[in-house]
Amino acid sequence: MASFEVIGGKALKGEIVPQGAKNEALQILCAVLLTDEPVTISNIPEIRDVNKLIELLRDMGVKVGKLSPDTYRFQADAVNLDYLDTPEFVAQGRALRGSVMILGPMLARFGKCQLPKPGGDKIGRRPLDTHFVGLEKLGGKLTLEGKDFYRISTEGRLHGAYMLLDEASVTGTANIVMGAVLAEGITTIYNAACEPYLQQLCKMLVRMGAKINGIGSNLLTIEGVERLGGTEHRMLPDMIEIGSFIGLAAMTGSEITIKDCQIQELGLIPDTFRKLGIQLEFRGDDIFVPAQEHYEIATYLDGSILTISDHTWPGLTPDLLSVLLVVATQAKGTVLIHQKMFESRLFFVDKLIDMGAQIILCDPHRATVIGLDQRNQLHGITMTSPDIRAGVALLIAALSADGRSVIENVEQIDRGYQYIDKRLTALGAQIRRL
Numbered sequence: 033m034a035s036f037e038v039i040g041g042k043a044l045k046g047e048i049v050p051q052g053a054k055n056e057a058l059q060i061l062c063a064v065l066l067t068d069e070p071v072t073i074s075n076i077p078e079i080r081d082v083n084k085l086i087e088l089l090r091d092m093g094v095k096v097g098k099l100s101p102d103t104y105r106f107q108a109d110a111v112n113l114d115y116l117d118t119p120e121f122v123a124q125g126r127a128l129r130g131s132v133m134i135l136g137p138m139l140a141r142f143g144k145c146q147l148p149k150p151g152g153d154k155i156g157r158r159p160l161d162t163h164f165v166g167l168e169k170l171g172g173k174l175t176l177e178g179k180d181f182y183r184i185s186t187e188g189r190l191h192g193a194y195m196l197l198d199e200a201s202v203t204g205t206a207n208i209v210m211g212a213v214l215a216e217g218i219t220t221i222y223n224a225a226c227e228p229y230l231q232q233l234c235k236m237l238v239r240m241g242a243k244i245n246g247i248g249s250n251l252l253t254i255e256g257v258e259r260l261g262g263t264e265h266r267m268l269p270d271m272i273e274i275g276s277f278i279g280l281a282a283m284t285g286s287e288i289t290i291k292d293c294q295i296q297e298l299g300l301i302p303d304t305f306r307k308l309g310i311q312l313e314f315r316g317d318d319i320f321v322p323a324q325e326h327y328e329i330a331t332y333l334d335g336s337i338l339t340i341s342d343h344t345w346p347g348l349t350p351d352l353l354s355v356l357l358v359v360a361t362q363a364k365g366t367v368l369i370h371q372k373m374f375e376s377r378l379f380f381v382d383k384l385i386d387m388g389a390q391i392i393l394c395d396p397h398r399a400t401v402i403g404l405d406q407r408n409q410l411h412g413i414t415m416t417s418p419d420i421r422a423g424v425a426l427l428i429a430a431l432s433a434d435g436r437s438v439i440e441n442v443e444q445i446d447r448g449y450q451y452i453d454k455r456l457t458a459l460g461a462q463i464r465r466l
């Protein structure tokens with residue numbers, strides 16, 4: 033287990049370029065399985081989860097060529113279905129959440145797939161029912177082995193169907209869309225998730241020859257085609273990383289310019305930071321965050337305490353609530369952070385409380401933060417990173433804190449943030465990997 037030693041309390045300064053989006057990359061990489069033609073993908077982040085998925089695809093027989101540090105060419109013209117029966121495949125499938133999205137493409141193109149319960153953050157129950165209900169509606173037959181091994185197959189082609197999803201699952205929608213593009217007939221998916229990750233996936237599939245209407249909405253209509261061809265695709269910048277850098281700048285009183293953000297794709301993210309009193313300036317497609325000594329949380333019009341909560345897109349992504357919470361600890365004012373989607377994502381506040389933050393964990397979903405208005409600095413401690421976003425929130429806290437902190441289990445952070453220690457060191461942060 034690696035750790036970061038952080039000496040906090042220093043203002044940072046400079047420019048930073050966000051990496052390609054982790055959660056988009058995981059969808060797009062799985063989509064290469066839908067065609068035997070080459071697919072070239074650029075702006076691929078070099079992070080643990082993405083590297084693991086590329087390795088999984090390679091071991092399944094996909095030809096993988098690295099054209100430059102962030103650009104790869106994939107060709108799935110000789111997929112080895114027998115590999116799915118090996119213990120190595122099972123171990124790789126368990127190692128990340130994104131592996132779940134091979135189900136839709138494999139079922140659609142090869143008529144079968146199997147997978148253990150995928151990995152990812154332990155942040156509460158993460159049911160896969162929506163994935164399988166959708167794939168079964170398309171004609172897939174599911175067999176469950178124990179509680180955590182799934183086999184799905186179809187005789188002949190999948191067929192289009194109408195479905196109203198019980199929840200707008202991000203990876204579930206991706207799986208169903210990738211099944212439906214090669215199904216016979218028309219599929220209608222209502223209550224589809226529509227995060228930018230999914231919009232990007234759908235746009236890429238259209239370039240491959242798929243027929244999809246309603247991209248960006250929660251009603252997708254897909255007319256299946258017999259085959260898809262190759263294409264080129266470039267990943268969006270990672271909106272969660274952009275939000276994390278905004279939070280980092282605010283907490284450490286730093287002036288940071290975040291380059292090439294594709295601001296129009298960020299949804300509510302910039303305005304949510306503004307509600308915490310953080311100034312942001314859009315300079316072309318860059319976000320400039322000025323050094324601020326103080327920032328004040330807005331109230332509702334009637335003066336009551338603000339709530340920041342997550343929602344399916346175009347609501348606020350749950351993946352930024354941990355960062356927003358940590359930023360609020362040094363704001364002036366009070367905010368209720370309400371994490372609606374996941375049950376176990378707020379427990380990391382114990383560590384912030386140990387560092388001197390004023391937080392009341394009301395229940396597993398809600399925490400009230402009473403900001404310190406920079407009157408008392410947090411102080412450094414030793415802590416463990418429980419999940420990817422809590423991990424980065426703790427890193428931000430440590431960089432703002434007085435003295436030395438040690439963050440253990442930073443493999444969690446490495447799942448989604450590319451060389452974060454080196455990139456922040458370039459801005460003046462003092463971080464050492466132990």
Ligand SMILES: CC(=O)N[C@H]1[C@@H](OP(=O)(O)OP(=O)(O)OC[C@H]2O[C@@H](n3ccc(=O)[nH]c3=O)[C@H](O)[C@@H]2O)O[C@H](CO)[C@@H](O)[C@@H]1O
Pocket residue numbers: 055058129130156157158159198199200201202203204225344349350351373374
């Ligand atoms: C690899 C990847 O892309 N992971 C992301 C993906 O995970 P993932 O696709 O696994 O998450 P889902 O969208 O399936 O669901 C997230 C959680 O929210 C609940 N839920 C979801 C939709 C809904 O309408 N009601 C509801 O209660 C689910 O039961 C689940 O507990 O989307 C999540 C939600 O944005 C993000 O946190 C993850 O970073």
Ligand SMILES: C=C(OP(=O)(O)O)C(=O)O
Pocket residue numbers: 054055081128129130151152153351420421448
């Ligand atoms: C929860 C996340 O990732 P995963 O779904 O891969 O666990 C995340 O990216 O915040």
